Amino acid sequence: MDDKEIIDDIGTTEGEAKEILGGLLVNGFDNDLEQLAVVLGRPQEELADFLAGNQEIDEDLLMKMRGIAEERGIEINNA
Secondary structure: OOOOOEOOOOOOEHHHHHHHHHHHHHHHHOOOHHHHHHHHOOOHHHHHHHHHOOOOOOHHHHHHHHHHHHHHOOOOOOO
């Protein structure tokens, strides 16, 4: 898996997407992966795999993460 792979039309890399997910988890959900999974509509295990780099974040999830951060005023990296 390449952290430099571009996953959306604005040039976000896989590594940046992982940073955004991590920022959302820490800054918006107090490291509660279960709560974040519910909000994102994804299984907790899948989010853990994204954070560990075992699975690639797709553009749909990236857009959802940015939308939730904006809607809730959550500071995330590379948003």
